Amino acid sequence: xxxxxxxxxxxxxxxxxxxxxxxxxxxxxxxxxxxxxxxxxxxxxxxxxxxxxxxxxxxxxxxxxxxxxxxxxxxxxxxxxxxxxxxxxxxxxxxxxxxxxxxxxxxxxxxxxxxxxxxxxxxxxxxxxxxxxxxxxxxxxxxxxxxxxxxxxxxxxxxxxxxxxxxxxxxxxxxxxxxxxxxxxxxxxxxxxxxxxxxxxxxxxxxxxxxxxxxxxxxxxxxxxxxxxxxxxxxxxxxxxxxxxxxxxxxxxxxxxxxxxxxxxxxxxxxxxxxxxxxxxxxxxxxxxxxxxxxxxxxxxxxxxxxxxxxxxxxxxxx
Numbered sequence: 464x465x466x467x468x469x470x471x472x473x474x475x476x477x478x479x480x481x482x483x484x485x486x487x488x489x490x491x492x493x494x495x496x497x498x499x500x501x502x503x504x505x506x507x508x509x510x511x512x513x514x515x516x517x518x519x520x521x522x523x524x525x526x527x528x529x530x531x532x533x534x535x536x537x538x539x540x541x542x543x544x545x546x547x548x549x550x551x552x553x554x555x556x557x558x559x560x561x562x563x564x565x566x567x568x569x570x571x572x573x574x575x576x577x578x579x580x581x582x583x584x585x586x587x588x589x590x591x592x593x594x595x596x597x598x599x600x601x602x603x604x605x606x607x608x609x610x611x612x613x614x615x616x617x618x619x620x621x622x623x624x625x626x627x628x629x630x631x632x633x634x635x636x637x638x639x640x641x642x643x644x645x646x647x648x649x650x651x652x653x654x655x656x657x658x659x660x661x662x663x664x665x666x667x668x669x670x671x672x673x674x675x676x677x678x679x680x681x682x683x684x685x686x687x688x689x690x691x692x693x694x695x696x697x698x699x700x701x702x703x704x705x706x707x708x709x710x711x712x713x714x715x716x717x718x719x720x721x722x723x724x725x726x727x728x729x730x731x732x733x734x735x736x737x738x739x740x741x742x743x744x745x746x747x748x749x750x751x752x753x754x755x756x757x758x759x760x761x762x763x764x765x766x767x768x769x770x771x772x773x774x775x776x777x778x779x780x781x782x
Contacts, residue, residue: 467493469755470585470593471568472575472606474500476741477727478599479562480518480748486567488756493591496600497574500563504555505627505705506741507655507663511550511773512780514742517749527557528658532639535774539643549777552639552657554629575605585723595755596723599748602709604729610720617731620671621711623650623738626684626704627665634662636696645686649673651737652687654696664691667738670708680706711735712743712768719761724751730763737770 469485471478474496482492510529515522522529532550537543563570571591578596579586585596598606640654650668657663666687668680684704691697713731718724726732727744734743746766754761767773773780 464586464589465493465591466584467491467569467591467593469493469595469597470495470587470591471597471599472496472587473599473601473604473727473729474498474563474570475504475559475599475601475727475744476562477729477744477748478597479559479566479568480745481597481599481726481752482566482568482748483562484749484752485755490755492566492568493571493593494563494566494568495571495573495575495587495591497572499572500570501556501560503629504559505629505663505665505707506555507627507653507665508553508555508558508657509550509655509739509741510553510558511739511742511770512777513767513773514745515551516780517742517745522551525553525561527553527561528661529553530637530656530658534638536638536640537643538640538645540645546774548774550639550774552655552663554657554659554661575600578605578609583722594722597751598723598725598729599727599744601728602707604725606723607725607729610723611718611725614720615713615717617710617713620669621713621731622670622708623667623711623733624670624673624680624706624708625665625667626680626706627663628702628704629657629661629663630700631660632662632697632700633660634696640696642687642690645690646683648683649676652683654691662697664688664697665704709733709738709740711738718747718763719754724754724761726751732763732766734770735768739770742770742773743767
């Protein structure tokens with residue numbers, strides 16, 4: 464059996480950021496993930512200046528594609544306006560792999576099936592063990608389901624369903640568009656251009672509200688694709704979307720049980736207004752690492768609940 468100081472289940476932004484901080488302070492860290500990296504991760508890829516600040520990263524020092532967005536174009540129930548701001552878009556395929564490599568943590572491709580506590584050690588599938596365990600495996604994280612779920616059930620009213628597709632496209636419009644409550648959708652949809660000729664389009668909504676109305680997200684997805692065609696943003700493309708689910712900010716007051724921690728989407732940290740998850744994921748990973756290193760309690764209180772602050776006051780977070 465391989466032993467480490469810390470095992471992190473999940474190699475996305477939350478897990479990699481946590482690993483980076485721990486390795487930097489001399490901890491022997493293993494990151495396990497059921498996927499090899501780089502791997503396709505559907506995501507609008509919205510990076511706020513706060514994220515760059517947390518990573519101590521200047522955009523020019525990032526070695527992969529990054530597109531600066533100086534305005535976001537909103538359409539709220541047919542009313543259009545543009546918000547001057549400073550945001551960025553990246554491809555998670557590149558970004559997550561870079562973060563994982565930067566961490567310098569050991570990595571194993573492994574789908575965790577069983578977690579047990581043996582004395583002071585958390586043992587994963589009788590293969591890996593550590594006295595500290597971090598759950599960073601997203602909504603379906605086995606650390607959440609096996610260690611936290613009974614004490615901290617998630618609020619199903621905050622479960623979001625999405626359809627997305629990211630694909631190479633010779634786009635002529637490099638502006639970011641956001642449609643809120645289009646076709647009475649209880650959520651919003653987006654068109655996000657990215658560097659090196661990629662674009663991400665998607666739609667997200669609260670599942671509970673869709674069910675109460677007897678609506679299907681698939682029908683709203685078709686409405687979006689028709690709009691993209693009609694406005695000339697995407698033409699002659701055969702859409703091949705994929706769906707996934709996650710939770711908006713959850714009222715988990717104790718994301719720590721003994722020496723087990725929850726970070727990122729495993730803890731349900733996406734912002735309440737925009738469902739933005741990368742910033743909260745990275746922030747939570749760093750906070751958990753600081754707690755592990757210092758022995759102080761781990762709390763989610765410093766993590767932003769809303770994205771509007773970063774849209775309006777982006778200059779506070781410039782690197």
